[in-house]
Amino acid sequence: MSETTLTGNRGLQQEEPLLFEQGHPGHSGVDLPEPEPVAERLGGVKRQRDIGLPGLSEPQVVRHYTRLSHMNYAIDSGFYPLGSCTMKYNPRLNEKMARLPGFADIHPFQPESTVQGALELVDLTARWLKTLTGFDGVAMSPAAGAHGELCGLMCIRAALEARGDARKTVLVPESAHGTNPASAHFCGYKVRSIPANARGRVDLEALKGALDDSVAALMLTNPNTCGLFEDEILEIAQAAHDAGALFYCDGANFNAIMGRVRPADLGIDCMHLNLHKTFSTPHGGGGPGSGPVVMTQELANHAPLPWVTEGADGFRLLEHAGDTGSDGAPLGRIKGFHGQVGVFVRALAYMMSLGRDGLEQAAEDAVLNANYLLEGLKDDLSPSYEGPCMHEVLFDDRFLKDTGLTTLDIAKGLLDEGFHPMTMYFPLVVHGAMLTEPTETETRETLDQFMETVKGLADRARAGETAALSEAPRLTPRRRLDETSAARNPVLRWTPPEDQA
Amino acid sequence: MRYLPQTDADRSAMLAAIGVDSVDELYRDVPRAARLTRPLDLPGHAGEVKVERDLQALAARNVPAGSVPCFLGAGAYRHHLPAALDHLIQRGEFLTAYTPYQPEVSQGTLQTLFEFQTQVALLTGMEVANASLYDAASACAEAALMAARLTRRNRIVVSGALHPQYRSVTETHAHYVDLTVEAGKPNPWQAEDLTGEPDKDTACVIVQYPDFFGRLDDFTALAEACHAAGALLVVAVPEPVALGAVQSPGDMGADIVVGEGQPLGNPLAFGGPGLGLFATRKKFVRQMPGRVPGQTVDEDGRRGYVLTLSTREQHIRREKATSNICTNSGLCALGFSIHVSLLGEAGLQRLAAINHARAVRTADALDGLEDVNVLNESFFNEFAVSLPRPAAEVVETLAGMDVLGGVPVSRFIRGDPQLDHVMLVAATETTTDDDLTALTVALKEAV
Numbered sequence: 003m004s005e006t007t008l009t010g011n012r013g014l015q016q017e018e019p020l021l022f023e024q025g026h027p028g029h030s031g032v033d034l035p036e037p038e039p040v041a042e043r044l045g046g047v048k049r050q051r052d053i054g055l056p057g058l059s060e061p062q063v064v065r066h067y068t069r070l071s072h073m074n075y076a077i078d079s080g081f082y083p084l085g086s087c088t089m090k091y092n093p094r095l096n097e098k099m100a101r102l103p104g105f106a107d108i109h110p111f112q113p114e115s116t117v118q119g120a121l122e123l124v125d126l127t128a129r130w131l132k133t134l135t136g137f138d139g140v141a142m143s144p145a146a147g148a149h150g151e152l153c154g155l156m157c158i159r160a161a162l163e164a165r166g167d168a169r170k171t172v173l174v175p176e177s178a179h180g181t182n183p184a185s186a187h188f189c190g191y192k193v194r195s196i197p198a199n200a201r202g203r204v205d206l207e208a209l210k211g212a213l214d215d216s217v218a219a220l221m222l223t224n225p226n227t228c229g230l231f232e233d234e235i236l237e238i239a240q241a242a243h244d245a246g247a248l249f250y251c252d253g254a255n256f257n258a259i260m261g262r263v264r265p266a267d268l269g270i271d272c273m274h275l276n277l278h279k280t281f282s283t284p285h286g287g288g289g290p291g292s293g294p295v296v297m298t299q300e301l302a303n304h305a306p307l308p309w310v311t312e313g314a315d316g317f318r319l320l321e322h323a324g325d326t327g328s329d330g331a332p333l334g335r336i337k338g339f340h341g342q343v344g345v346f347v348r349a350l351a352y353m354m355s356l357g358r359d360g361l362e363q364a365a366e367d368a369v370l371n372a373n374y375l376l377e378g379l380k381d382d383l384s385p386s387y388e389g390p391c392m393h394e395v396l397f398d399d400r401f402l403k404d405t406g407l408t409t410l411d412i413a414k415g416l417l418d419e420g421f422h423p424m425t426m427y428f429p430l431v432v433h434g435a436m437l438t439e440p441t442e443t444e445t446r447e448t449l450d451q452f453m454e455t456v457k458g459l460a461d462r463a464r465a466g467e468t469a470a471l472s473e474a475p476r477l478t479p480r481r482r483l484d485e486t487s488a489a490r491n492p493v494l495r496w497t498p499p500e501d502q503a
Numbered sequence: 504m505r506y507l508p509q510t511d512a513d514r515s516a517m518l519a520a521i522g523v524d525s526v527d528e529l530y531r532d533v534p535r536a537a538r539l540t541r542p543l544d545l546p547g548h549a550g551e552v553k554v555e556r557d558l559q560a561l562a563a564r565n566v567p568a569g570s571v572p573c574f575l576g577a578g579a580y581r582h583h584l585p586a587a588l589d590h591l592i593q594r595g596e597f598l599t600a601y602t603p604y605q606p607e608v609s610q611g612t613l614q615t616l617f618e619f620q621t622q623v624a625l626l627t628g629m630e631v632a633n634a635s636l637y638d639a640a641s642a643c644a645e646a647a648l649m650a651a652r653l654t655r656r657n658r659i660v661v662s663g664a665l666h667p668q669y670r671s672v673t674e675t676h677a678h679y680v681d682l683t684v685e686a687g688k689p690n691p692w693q694a695e696d697l698t699g700e701p702d703k704d705t706a707c708v709i710v711q712y713p714d715f716f717g718r719l720d721d722f723t724a725l726a727e728a729c730h731a732a733g734a735l736l737v738v739a740v741p742e743p744v745a746l747g748a749v750q751s752p753g754d755m756g757a758d759i760v761v762g763e764g765q766p767l768g769n770p771l772a773f774g775g776p777g778l779g780l781f782a783t784r785k786k787f788v789r790q791m792p793g794r795v796p797g798q799t800v801d802e803d804g805r806r807g808y809v810l811t812l813s814t815r816e817q818h819i820r821r822e823k824a825t826s827n828i829c830t831n832s833g834l835c836a837l838g839f840s841i842h843v844s845l846l847g848e849a850g851l852q853r854l855a856a857i858n859h860a861r862a863v864r865t866a867d868a869l870d871g872l873e874d875v876n877v878l879n880e881s882f883f884n885e886f887a888v889s890l891p892r893p894a895a896e897v898v899e900t901l902a903g904m905d906v907l908g909g910v911p912v913s914r915f916i917r918g919d920p921q922l923d924h925v926m927l928v929a930a931t932e933t934t935t936d937d938d939l940t941a942l943t944v945a946l947k948e949a950v
Contacts, residue, residue, distance in 0.1 A: 010805075018614070020614070020617075020618060020621075021618050021844055022618070022621060025847065027848055027849070028848075028849050029847060029849065030845070030846060030847045030849050030850035030853075031585070031587070031844070031845035031846070031847065031850070032585055032845050032846050032850045032854070034850060034853045034854060034857060034932070035857070037853065037856040037857045037859075037860040038857075038860045038861075038864065039860075040859070040860045040863040040864065041863070042859060042863070043859075043863055043866075043879075043880070043881055043882060044719055044748060044749055044859065044881060044883065045718065045719035045720065045721075045880065045881025045882075046719075046721060046881070047719050047720070047721050047749045047750045047881075048748065048749060048750070049746075049747070049748055049749055049750055049751075049852075050750060052848055052852075053625050053626055053746070053747070053751075053848055053851065053852075054625045054848070055622065055625060055843065055846075055847050055848040055851060056844075056847060056848070057847035057848055057849055057850070058844060058845070058847055060585075060587055060845065063587060063591075063841065063844045063845050064587050064590075064591065066844070067591045067594070067597075067615070067841060068591070068594070070610070070611040070614055070615055071591075071594045071596035071597055071611050072596065072611065073608070073609075073610035073611040073614070074596040074597065074600045074608065074609055074610070074611035074612055075596075075600065075605065075608035075609065076595050076596045076597070076598070076599040076600040077595070077599035077600075078595030078596065078598075078599045079595065079596065082601065084601055084604075087601055089599075089601060090506075091506055092598065092599050093506060095551050095554060095555070097593060097598075098555075099554070099555070099558045099562075100772075101589075101770075102558065102559060102562040103562070103567035103569060103570070104559075104561070104562025104563055104564070104565040104567055105558075105561075105562050105565070105772065105773070106770040106771070106772055107567040107568050107569045107570075107581070107770060107771055108565045108566070108567060108568060108771060108772075108773045109568045109573065109575040109579055109581065109771050109773070109774075109907065110578075110579050110771070110773050110774030110775075111575055111577050111579070111910040111914060112565075112566065112568070112575065112902075112907055113898055113899055113902045113907075115899070115902060116565065116566035116902055116907070117565050117566070117773065118564045118565070119560075119561040119562055119563065119564030119565040120561075120565050120773050122561055122564065123558075123561050126561075130545065133543055133544060133545055134543065134545070145637035145638070145641070145775070145776065145832075146637065146828070146829065146830035146831070147829065147830060148817070148827045148828055148829045148830070149637065149641075149827075149828075151827065152827055156675070156679060159679070179818075179829075180816070180817040180818035180819070180820075180821050180824070180829075181817050181818075181827050181829050183817075183821040183822035184817035184820075184821060184822055184824045184826070184827035185827040186822060187822040187823070187824075187827075188648075188676070188679065188680060188826075188827050189679050190679040190680055190681065193821070193822040230532065231530075231532035231533055233532040233533075233534065235534065235537075236534050236536065236537065259530075259533070261539070261543065262530060262533070262538065262539055263530075263533055263537055263538060263539060264537075264539060264543075267536075267537045267539075268534075268537050276830075278830065282506075284598045284599050284834065285599065285600065285601045285602070285830070285833070286592075286597065286598055286600075286833045286834025286835075286837070287597055287600045287601070287602065287603060287609075287611075287612035287615075287616075287833040287834060287837065288601070288602040288603070288612070288616075288634065288635075288794060288830060288831055288832075288833030288834075289635070289637075289776070289830045289831045289832045289833045289834065289835070290637075290775075290776030290830075290831075290832045290833070290834060290835055291830035292775075292776075306675070307671075321914065321915075322917060324917070333675060334671055334672075334674060334675035334678070335640070335668060335671040335672050335675055336641070336672055336675055336676075337637060337638060337640055337641055337672060337775075338578060338638045338639060338640030338641070338666075338668045338669065338672065338763070338774065338777060339578075339579065339638070339668070339773070339774025339775050339777065340773060340774050340775060341774075341775050342775040342776045343772055343773040343774065343775045344770070344772035344773070344775060344776055345775070345776060347558070350558070351554055351558060353545075354546070354549055354553075354554045354557060354558075355505070355506070355548065355549060355550075355551075355554050356504060356506065356548050357545065357546050357547040357548035357549060358542055358543050358545040358546065358547055358548075359542075359547050359548055360504045360506075360507070360547075360548040361545075363504060363507060364506070364507060366526045366529075367507055367509050367514070369526065369529050369530070370509070370514060370517055370518070370521075370526055370529065371509075371517075373517075373521050373529055374517045374520060374521060376521075377520055377521045377522070378520070390521075390523075390528070390529040390530075390531065390532070413605070414607070417605065417607055417608055422605065422608065423605060425604075428818070442507055442509070443506060443507065443508065444508065445508045445509070445513075446509065446513045446516070446517060475607050475608075478607040478608050479607065479608070479610050480606065480607050480610055480801040480805060480807040481607060481801040481802040481803055481805075482607065482801060482802050483606050483607070483799050483800070483801045483802075483807045483808075483809045484799045484800055484801070484802075485606075485799065485809050485811065487799055487800075488797045488798070488799035488809050488811040489797070489811050489812055489813070489814070492631075492785075492788060492795075492797045492811055492812060493797050493798040493799075494617075494620055494631045494632075494785075494788070494795055494796070494797050494798075494811075495617070495620050495621040495624050495630075495631060495632070496617070496618070496621045
């Protein structure tokens with residue numbers, strides 16, 4: 003470290019010990035009354051020893067988390083072009099709406115008559131999503147994208163079994179998100195990889211060769227993880243359907259096309275949406291998300307419980323298979339309660355704010371911004387494929403050839419410059435991938451500054467000024483961390499000093 | 504449009520820089536036949552005033568639990584959330600960060616999750632915990648799958664007093680990977696003995712603590728029976744506040760503890776998002792699902808945290824991963840952790856004692872009513888009562904009198920005439936004497 007201080011702090015960058023290294027036993031940040039004296043009825047399992055939690059006052063707790071927050075990069079603080087993650091601005095109106103007591107303070111098992119507004123909210127959110135995507139049905143309960151993938155594949159498996167045509171395999175392109183093959187596995191399917199062609203798209207001929215009567219589904223991301231629209235998608239869908247397979251689309255990249263293309267019109271049977279990407283609900287450092295799955299009517303008949311329906315007496319929450327009507331054959335339940343309703347409020351507030359025209363404009367601006375980066379950086383970095391791209395642009399590490407530097411070094415160099423790096427080393431189809439997704443909520447000035455910075459780093463790399471990059475980051479709350487020893491000797495929690503061997 | 508910073512001038516200049524005339528050209532890879540040629544049937548953009556008005560109108564058609572006496576539980580519990588908590592989780596640095604892939608600029612998220620894992624491990628009495636799953640029901644299913652991987656067995660035994668939704672989610676997941684689930688019969692009148700169940704085919708036995716009917720039981724003998732048969736004991740905790748008052752599942756020999764974290768630090772929100780807690784023994788950690796931050800040092804030797812054991816995970820292992828989970832419940836875990844931090848040892852124990860005392864008072868009051876019988880000998884903050892009329896009808900009648908009196912068991916389990924008359928009643932520190940009076944007065948009339 004270039005400069006040391008007595009405290010280890012560096013101005014506004016303050017060190018913060020663990021909670022467990024602070025406070026005093028007996029202290030609390032919550033004032034609670036004495037419990038009334040009662041004869042306890044804990045059935046002989048009353049706690050015999052302390053839990054081991056520290057005691058902190060309210061100001062200590064507030065300062066602890068405030069200081070820790072300063073060690074985080076976030077959308078609110080800067081450009082976050084993490085490919086495939088759609089780190090767009092998270093509007094504060096969403097948060098305000100989700101905190102209305104009529105949404106935040108309702109219990110999942112209140113009688114239907116006392117939650118008509120919540121059921122209508124679920125239904126209204128569902129209608130927006132169905133209209134945007136062109137599908138007849140939607141399963142609202144999945145809690146995240148990967149959960150949606152699993153839900154969609156379960157619906158596919160249930161529908162194929164109902165057809166009397168159970169199958170064993172799911173085809174997944176080699177460029178797919180890791181969740182795709184994992185979801186297929188947890189749905190009981192074998193996974194077969196299909197290659198990409200030289201244009202970064204699915205190799206249609208290879209796909210046709212792989213499609214036989216063992217294939218249950220094709221699982222494809224579109225726009226794909228190389229940032230490209232699958233321009234042969236209609237032929238792909240046709241080939242899958244001709245072989246009796248169904249077509250699952252990973253909708254992580256819907257932000258590029260909302261309002262301009264309805265996935266149902268592409269021959270897709272089923273697709274999850276990430277409300278925490280496309281529809282601006284916050285990632286919160288890793289969730290909560292929400293992954294509703296839009297789908298054809300045939301699949302929707304198997305959608306997991308609960309279902310929300312509208313009838314003459316208002317909205318109903320169907321929690322039992324027997325209530326879902328003659329076509330209803332729900333596959334069971336994949337989550338407790340009724341889905342991520344708190345996330346729906348935020349996503350609906352966003353959709354209502356942008357509206358039909360704003361959502362389309364957002365998609366167009368996202369695509370425009372990504373192409374602007376592609377154009378501006380194409381001579382300094384190495385674009386993996388020819389444009390136009392969709393809402394994200396893929397570069398690889400050919401421009402670093404013979405510099406001794408890697409994609410990781412560029413990423414860490416960007417950290418010192420105050421930017422969050424792009425997604426690194428994904429997708430796996432190119433070497434040293436840098437998947438860059440600017441989103442629509444960035445100004446042109448930000449994009450220009452980012453490009454100047456990336457160019458500057460690339461220039462340094464080529465000029466042999468490698469130390470600035472290979473030793474980066476120097477200015478962040480921590481420098482490169484030893485991930486190998488973290489994995490080899492996992493320390494996954496704090497342990498009291500007296501217990502440490 | 505307030506969320507879109509580009510001006511028309513920016514757009515024109517950028518299109519010119521790219522060398523196209525219009526944005527349509529950027530969409531040229533979309534097959535012509537699939538391009539939308541008419542506007543979608545959706546409203547146009549709207550300002551905050553209108554969006555707020557519309558959503559407030561929807562919210563107004565719900566009865567907030569805090570606006571009436573509320574005795575609902577069954578896996579979701581209403582506790583007071585300290586003011587500092589909601590302030591802290593709305594800090595943009597926490598709220599608008601992604602999963603901490605760049606640890607140098609994510610120490611805030613990573614350290615808070617490391618602390619969360621420690622708190623969960625301490626509360627459950629386990630050695631390690633992950634950084635959260637979606638909710639208790641999905642965590643329960645993940646535990647069954649993990650037990651099957653660890654034991655290479657495929658029989659899952661489920662207590663009849665496991666939350667029916669946890670059971671249902673576990674059954675769904677089990678079905679798709681060819682595990683069999685054998686579930687006991689739900690019976691609030693009789694204690695369940697599962698010690699004879701574990702056999703050489705059993706991957707795990709799953710019990711709930713407090714159970715679906717609110718009862719507390721010592722699982723030590725069951726844990727021993729499981730271990731003697733080479734099976735694992737999974738304990739599901741629907742209400743983590745209980746762990747401030749009762750022995751931890753780890754102390755009883757549990758191998759995996761799952762739970763619902765919502766009651767600490769998170770609003771009801773109609774049941775979602777929830778917070779799946781997942782804790783286990785250190786020796787099982789490489790089969791554990793989910794993200795997990797671990798401690799390490801940086802190049803200058805300073806303590807720091809990174810996501811670790813990623814070779815279990817989907818982005819590395821793809822179809823061989825221990826789970827498909829990616830996004831989990833990070834911000835809910837932060838809420839949980841802040842709430843537990845504010846409470847501390849003394850606060851959490853006291854909160855638990857107050858919850859129990861309020862529930863004892865409620866149970867005594869209901870037991871004093873004619874035709875209403877409390878079925879539990881033991882409970883924490885929730886118990887089952889039998890009623891002379893079907894509980895679903897009683898609950899409706901109570902709602903008509905502005906009392907959310909309980910959750911009818913028939914909402915989950917259909918076709919059992921005896922269970923139709925059973926209602927679950929929960930009390931927390933938010934339950935006032937006036938609430939209790941309102942419940943007893945209304946219930947007298949409703950039954």
